[in-house]
Amino acid sequence: MEIIIRGATEEFAEKLVALAAQHHAELSISTVRPGWTVDRAERYLRDLTAGSRRMAEMVIVDGDGYIEADRVRSVLGKLNGPSNGLTRAVPRGVRKGWWPEGTPAPITPVSDPANPSWHQNIAYRMDKELVPVFREALARITAAKKAAEAMGITPGGTGKTSSSGSPYVTPLGYTPIDLDGGPITADEDQQP
Numbered sequence: 194m195e196i197i198i199r200g201a202t203e204e205f206a207e208k209l210v211a212l213a214a215q216h217h218a219e220l221s222i223s224t225v226r227p228g229w230t231v232d233r234a235e236r237y238l239r240d241l242t243a244g245s246r247r248m249a250e251m252v253i254v255d256g257d258g259y260i261e262a263d264r265v266r267s268v269l270g271k272l273n274g275p276s277n278g279l280t281r282a283v284p285r286g287v288r289k290g291w292w293p294e295g296t297p298a299p300i301t302p303v304s305d306p307a308n309p310s311w312h313q314n315i316a317y318r319m320d321k322e323l324v325p326v327f328r329e330a331l332a333r334i335t336a337a338k339k340a341a342e343a344m345g346i347t348p349g350g351t352g353k354t355s356s357s358g359s360p361y362v363t364p365l366g367y368t369p370i371d372l373d374g375g376p377i378t379a380d381e382d383q384q385p
Contacts, residue, residue, distance in 0.1 A: 227295035228322055236291050237282055237299065244269055245278030248317070252300050253327045258319045262302075265317065276302065276314070298322055331375035 229237075238246055248269060252260050262272065269275055283298050302314035319327065 214251060227293045227297070229292075229296070229326050231301055231326055231329045231333070232312060233286075233292050233296070234299070234323075235333050237286060238330055238334060240282055240286065240291075242274070242278045244275040245282070248272070248275040249300055250331060252317050252319050253331065256317075256323050258324045259303075259316060260318075261316050262314045272314070276317075299327065313358045347362070351371070 238249060241249060248265055251265055251268065252258065256264075265275075266272055279300050283292075283296060286292050287294050287296065300317055300319050303316040303318055304309060305313075305315045314345065
């Protein structure tokens with residue numbers, strides 16, 4: 194017998210096992226919890242467009258989980274593309290089986306409570322308990338890029354990591370990279 198239940202609590206799973214045992218059924222249950230692990234966070238970050246990843250890094254590293262939208266706008270310009278990329282990444286990961294349904298978005302917009310009819314966000318936030326998880330994921334990405342460069346490998350291939358602008362480096366020394374391993378620059382096209 195195989196039963197697949199997604200999003201169940203441990204308490205429910207234990208009751209289901211007990212019920213199956215009463216009927217002498219052989220049943221094993223594995224639970225996949227929605228939420229963010231370092232592995233899931235790394236996959237999420239690697240799947241983002243360059244502008245979306247830069248925005249995520251600004252929330253995680255520069256803002257320590259909360260950053261004013263105007264500060265992000267001053268670096269990225271319009272936020273439509275990057276914020277849409279953040280929004281679309283979670284359901285895309287569910288479709289691809291990278292994380293279970295019910296996994297919450299790690300970065301969420303903050304609306305102006307004094308002016309709810311105006312839809313421009315005033316900030317972006319991440320729950321404090323997720324910040325260290327995503328920082329570790331960023332550290333893994335940076336370490337992988339540095340290891341590849343130390344071996345003489347240009348992530349993404351020749352020319353993929355070159356750019357006309359200078360790379361953005363966060364206050365903690367992280368250099369965000371695009372999906373091909375190239376540095377993100379201030380003048381990079383931010384279209385999704």
